[in-house]
Amino acid sequence: MSPKAKPEGVWADQPFKLLDTPGKDKPLSNPVIYVASHMALVHNTFIRALNSIYLHAPLIATSNKILSRDLLSYCQCWVALVALHHQTEEKFLFSAFEERIPGAKGVLAVNVQQHEEFHDGLAAFEKYVDSALAGKESYDSERLLKLIDGFSEPLMTHFNDEISTLMRLEETGQGKDVMKVHEEFEVIVRKDIDGSKVGPMTLLNADKTYEGGKHPFPVMPKFVPYLIKYLVSRKYAGAWKFGSCDYWGQPVTLFMNTLEGKKALAVA
Numbered sequence: 001m002s003p004k005a006k007p008e009g010v011w012a013d014q015p016f017k018l019l020d021t022p023g024k025d026k027p028l029s030n031p032v033i034y035v036a037s038h039m040a041l042v043h044n045t046f047i048r049a050l051n052s053i054y055l056h057a058p059l060i061a062t063s064n065k066i067l068s069r070d071l072l073s074y075c076q077c078w079v080a081l082v083a084l085h086h087q088t089e090e091k092f093l094f095s096a097f098e099e100r101i102p103g104a105k106g107v108l109a110v111n112v113q114q115h116e117e118f119h120d121g122l123a124a125f126e127k128y129v130d131s132a133l134a135g136k137e138s139y140d141s142e143r144l145l146k147l148i149d150g151f152s153e154p155l156m157t158h159f160n161d162e163i164s165t166l167m168r169l170e171e172t173g174q175g176k177d178v179m180k181v182h183e184e185f186e187v188i189v190r191k192d193i194d195g196s197k198v199g200p201m202t203l204l205n206a207d208k209t210y211e212g213g214k215h216p217f218p219v220m221p222k223f224v225p226y227l228i229k230y231l232v233s234r235k236y237a238g239a240w241k242f243g244s245c246d247y248w249g250q251p252v253t254l255f256m257n258t259l260e261g262k263k264a265l266a267v268a
């Protein structure tokens, strides 16, 4: 699928760099390439959303109560999505690969170690976001960016490295089982989901045009984006203006570059 229109101005592919998928120039019919590519696409949704936070934060004045609250709420939903992903990887995915795929023992342990490296920084970010939303602290964009700087480097390293460790499962020659474990992982993630936070966050940052639109991600029945847009998104309605795509995976102009956004950001 190619984009309907190019987003205007700076977009959510910076400052943190999006990942190339292993399937960019290799066949997705290979189960390990499919699974590793799927993981890269998931990580890219996290990166686009974080980029949007990073780009919008300094443009919002502390006194702009409505917009700062909406951004903090978006931050809270982002933390929920990333936490769900890492918890499910630790609880199920990595151990299932290691236990059920002969030859996979030890291959993925480094990913869990890396989770430790950004854990404290991410927890500090979450704590600030929660307490600012609870009215215990005021919105301070410099502090918000500093907190992101406190975990972004190990987090990006981890997002990159996990793809190459998953590709190492190719050496086991057990592609079918790798796919089976991954399918179970997908079911577990959906079961644990707090849909109102992570549903819109995922859809609004999953660019279906990425790498020429060759990836079917996220795969879901056709009615689901409608359900998420018109029903599920209501609880955190103010947050979703910071998304980088529409509910159908088409990149959109970032809020800061729209007329509506420019007007809202000009409020002191």
Ligand SMILES: [Fe+2]
Residues within 6 Å of the ligand: 039, 043, 085, 089, 162
């Ligand atoms: Fe991951």
